[in-house]
Amino acid sequence: MFKQTFVILAHDSKSSASKIIPPVKLAYKNMLKDPSVKYQPFIRPTMKERAWPDKTIKKAPRWLSTDLRDGNQSLPDPMNIEQKKEYFHKLVNIGFKEIEVSFPSASQTDFDFTRYAVENAPEDVTIQCLVQSRDHLIKRTVESLTGAKRASIHTYLATSDMFRSIVFDMSKEEAIKKAVEATKLVRKLTKDDPKQQGTRWSYQFSPECFSDTPVEFAVEICEAVKEAWEPTVENPIVFNLPATVEVAMPNIYADQIEYFSNHISEREKVCISTHTHNDRGCGVAATELGLLAGADRVEGCIFGNGERTGNVDLVTVALNMYTQGVSPNLDFSDIKSLIEVVERCNKIPVAARAPYGGDLVVCAFSGSHQDAIKKGFALQEKRRAAGDNFWKIPYLPLDPKDIGRDYEAVIRVNSQSGKGGAAWVILRALGLDLPRNMQIEFSNIVQEHADSLGKELQSEEITGLFKNVYNHNNEVSSYISLLDYDVKKVDTERRILTGQVEIAGQVVSIEGTGNGPISSLVDALSNLLNVKIGVANYAEHSIGSGSTTRAASYVHLTYRRDSNNEKSYQWGVGISEDVSDASIKAILSTVNNIIHSTEISLPSVLESKHAGTA
Structure with a gap:
């Protein structure tokens, strides 16, 4: 037993202060201080040398989805026939050529669905069924698959020392005999x-608990099964080597x-299949x-459903290959619709942080992450224009669009987000690609707003906030509008702008000087x-x-009522098909916002100017 002391800070809502709670001693009564007295490390196979560490994955494997069998039997509420049909067709559409559909000897529902799969599978899709090594169950399974274009019978037998002795009380010799009899x-x-003969029959044998089986015995029993089946190079036997229980590190499984x-023996007549579970993650x-x-x-399941901690997630394995430039031969272009089918049929949500499929895995809330992603997209466009099409975006190993997601979800904004997040939205x-200073100012406004609400801000909320704060294109406030103007050159550095504006239904003449149209208009509005x-x-x-x-x-204006007032700043933005018109709109957007946010009195302005009726 070992103990640990924690000092806890508690917040006092009445006094807006924190107070220290006396130390609490927590005793761990169940976990062992020395777990080696109860657990021992897995004994790995003896390998004088190994080749796998120097290899890379260069092509897609054969895939088998066992969602409808292994995945289905793990569900608290198994799929009904209609749900299995929907799931089956989705798997076919994605591109699976081998699908384990059921345990047809276990129930009439599984038998009936097997018949549906047989009658509706494309000619190049193999329908596989699992069966225990018992004569009457094997006969029932073969009956369910009769008439299929391509069918596979999958038998299994526990081969680990622990399962043979504890569960089945069976010797190695008895296990081999039983496996051979089932195969024959x-x-x-x-x-x-x-x-x-109208069916291309394949055979799969699984030495169940292969991960905990002495490898020498796994080879021995599979040799006997292979001899009984007599596979060919054209139609190899499948030896599925499952990590039925994940008992050691992945490198040991590779060994x-x-x-x-x-x-x-006869490796060319053997297809080795993995079927990993996720007990160790x-x-x-x-x-x-x-x-x-x-x-x-x-073998595995979409998004990793399966008994206990689940089967391997086929989406992750396939898209991991994809991001390394290897085609997985599975199409996840519309991952959203796949998620909808899986969640509806399994009645289990895909975790928000599940690789590739989770709602949040392509989202960045952190300000530094958002800034890096935004810069990455900007440079990506420049690289593409120069002929470099390789994907290089910080924090995003996969282009979300490749799996049917848009870029709107890449950056999401809350009180933890920085300038890049709001600017991205x-x-x-x-x-609008906001100037850096404007990004900083607006991000502070967004952070304060998100913090006050205590939640993430949606894109529409951020956009609406931006339009209100900066009087986007004069859509919020339009006290003054420019009716007409003319700019004349006085000398090489000075221009004079004359024109008319409308204020509160009245037309007022304006005049200002500057070194260009923008400064001249700003001076004219200052005078006004x-x-x-x-x-x-x-x-x-x-x-x-x-x-x-x-x-x-974008125009960033300074303003003050007189020489004694502190200088204030205001941004505005204008958009138009014409650059000059956009600049004028930006200036008026800013000035109208200044009028809206200060105590400038338009009636007093009109009284001091020569005005006519509009």
């Missing part, structure tokens, strides 16, 4: 039966696979290392409002391309 019966009822691959790693070690096929929603206004920053960029191109202008 399957052969007699399938490929040796003249009435079954077991490589040992088996090197010691089984290493199912994907074990599968990938198993492929390096010589495995030819992968505005860029995606409005096409009796407020000292200056240009602190200006930026512009194009939105879109071709005939739909528009200009976006």
Whole structure:
């Protein structure tokens, strides 16, 4: 037993202060201080040398989905026939060529669905069924598959010392005899039966608990099964080597696979399949290392459903290959619809942080992450224009669009987000690439707003906040509008702008000087409002391309009522097909926002100017 002391800070809501609670001593009564007295490390196979560490995955394996069998039997509420049908067709659409559909001898529901799969499977899809090594169950299983274009019988027998002694009280010799007898019966009822010649019959044998079986015995029993089946190079026998219980690190599973691959005879007539479970959380790693070690096929479930901690997640294994430039030969272009089917039929949600499939795995809330992603996308466009099409975006190993997700979900904004997050949303929603200073200012506004609400802000909320704060294109406040203007050159550095504006239904003449149209208009509005206004920053960029191109202008103005007042700042934005018009809209957007947020009195402005009726 060992103890640990914690000092806990508690918040006092009445006094808005924290107080220290006296130390609490917690005693761990169940976990052992020395677990070696109860648990021992797994004894790995003896390997004088191993080749798998130097290999890479260069091609996709054969895939088998066992969602409808192994995955279904793990559900508290198994799928009904209609749900299995929907799931089956989704698997076919994704591209699975081997599907384990049921345990047909276990129930009438499974038998009936097997018949549906047989009658509706494409000609290049193999329907596989699992069966225990018992004569009457094998006969029932063969009956369910009769008439299929391609069918596979999958038998299994526990081979680990623990299962043979504790569960079955069976010697190694008895286990081999039973496995061979089952194989011979399957052969007699399938490929040796003249009435079954219309079907391409395949056979799969699993030394169950292979991960905990002495590898020498796994090879021995599989040799006996292979001899009884007599496979060919064209139609190899499948030896499924399952980590029924994940009992060791993935590298040990790879050693077991490589040992088996090197010691089984007639390797060209054998397909080695992995079937990893996730007891230690290493199912994907074990599968990938198993492929390096010589495995030819992968069994698993979509998003990793399965008994206990689940089977290997086939989506993760496949898309891991995809991000390394290897086609998995499975199509996850519309991962959203796949998630909908899986969640509806399994009645189990896909975890928000599940690789590739989770709602949050392509989302960044952290300010530093958001800034890196935003910069990555900007540089990606430049690289593409230069002919470099390789994907290089920080924090995003996969382009979300490849699996049917849009970029709107890549960056999501809460009180922890930085300037890049809010700026990204505005860029995606409005096409506006905000100047850096404007990004910083707006991100602070967004953070304060999110913090006050205590929640994540949706894109629509951020966009609406931006439009309100910066009087986007004069859509919120429009006290003054420019009716007409003319700019004349006085000398090389000075321009005079004359024009008319409309204020509260009246037309007022304006005049101002500057070194260009922008400064001249700002000076004219300063004179009109009796407020000292200056240009602190200006930026512009194009939105879109071709005939739909528009200009976006940003103006950062300073203003103060008189020389004693502290200088204030205000951003505004204008958008138009014409660059000059966009600049004018940005200035008016800013000035109208200044009027809206200060005590400038428009009636007093009108009284001091020569005005006519509009």
